[in-house]
Amino acid sequence: MATLIGKTFSQATRSFLKASNWSRLASSLVIAEHNGSDVVPLTYNSIGAAKQLGGDVTVLVAGKDCSNVSKQLAQAEGVSKLLVAQNDIFDGFLAETLTPLILETQKQFNFTHILAGAGAFGKNLIPRLAAKLDVAPISDIIGINGEREFVRTIYAGNAIQTVTSSDPVSLITVRGTAFPPSGPTGGSANIEDAPSVAVSYDLSKFEGQELSISERPELTAAKAVISGGRGMKNGENFELLYNLADKLGAAVGASRAAVDAGYVPNDMQVGQTGKIVAPELYIAVGISGAIQHLAGMKDSKVIVAINKDPDAPIFQVADFGLVEDLFKAVPELTEKL
Incomplete structure (x- = not known):
């Protein structure tokens, strides 16, 4: 169970947890996220969080072809062991097929923590795994106070919650922006085969995927992000942001309003229900500043807002604001660069 720690959470309760089954040395399993050839950067942030828990860090890599990914993660700093499960059944990284593998791995190794990044992959996998293990998942953590105490945001980031887990294993999703990534080199992990398990699931299957290929940096790993909102009016006008992003070496995102309107695909969404x-540098163009969007970007180092409405809420969190028509301001800014 996960319990909110406040004034009513007694020191005696904490002492009981320390004296119980949590006295064993921490050991963490990080579920690697990858695309078949490269590691998704969020995995390194999850490894960084696991290192803060102390004890050994093991990484599980599963997929149709994991050879390149395994070589990369074996060199990750802080990883002591790499478990590899390579089988066609794991193509598409479905939670329905990965869960039996992780359950068997947990049965054999008895980890105290299982972690995944708080992206679409982790948010899909960890709750299903938690249900099978009959434990409460702890989602989207932004801090670690100890082996059992974790910090996360609630109410769209307007309140901070500290939770404690008394479950035998803590299942966690990690907000990548809150933890420094583990170095991609400097380690030398032992590579072993993951426990064998018979996986057969007919209720869902992976048919395929359509990937958008871009030379721009990945949204959650970019040092600069330019996002457009409903004020862009249509998808074609996002070309203004693409041109500006190319000058700055930035990634391009969007508000939920722009995504819901069909201007851009949903993998570009920044916000509480999108990417954090x-x-x-974060440049918000034609974005009003709804709480849903602010929850996904307000931790940016420098926030710049461009909006013709001087009363737009986005100006309350912006470090620099420009009250101007974006169709005039953005081309001028691009030309100056």
Whole structure:
């Protein structure tokens, strides 16, 4: 169970947890997220969080072809062991097929923590796994106070909650922007085969995927992000942001309003129900500043807002604001660069 720690959470309760089954040395399993050839950067943030828990860090890599990914993660700093499960059944990384593998791995190794990044992959996998293990998942953590105490945001980031887990294993999703990534080199992990398990699931199957290929940096890993909102009016006008992003070496995102209107695909959404970003520079163009969007970008180092409405809420969190028509301001800014 996960319990909110406040003034009513007694020191005696904490002492009981320390004296119970949590006295064993921490050991963490990180579920690697990858695309078949490269590691998704969020995995390194999850490894960084696991290192803060102390004890050994093991990484599980599963997929149709894991050879390149295994070589990359074996060199990750802080990883002591790499478990590899390579089978066609894991193509598409479905939670329905990965869960039996992780359950068997947990049965054999008895980890105290199982972690995944708080992206679409982790948010899909960890709750299903938690249900099978009959434990409460702890989602989207932004801090670690100890082996059993974790910090997360609630109410769209307007309140901070500290939770404690008394479950025998803590299942956690990690907000990547809150934890420094583990170094991709400097380690030398032992590579072993993951426990064998018979996986057969007919209720869902992976048919295929359509990937958008871009030379721009990945949204959650970019040092600069430019996002457009409903004020862009249509998808074609996002070309203004693409041109500006190419000059800055930035990634391009969007508000939920822009995604819901069909201007851009939903993998570009920044916000509470989209991707959480914290770049060095965030430029919000034609975005009003709804709480849903602010929850996904307000930790950015420098926030710049361009909006013709001087009363737009986005100006309350912006470091620099420009009250101007974006169709005039953005081309001028691109030309100056």
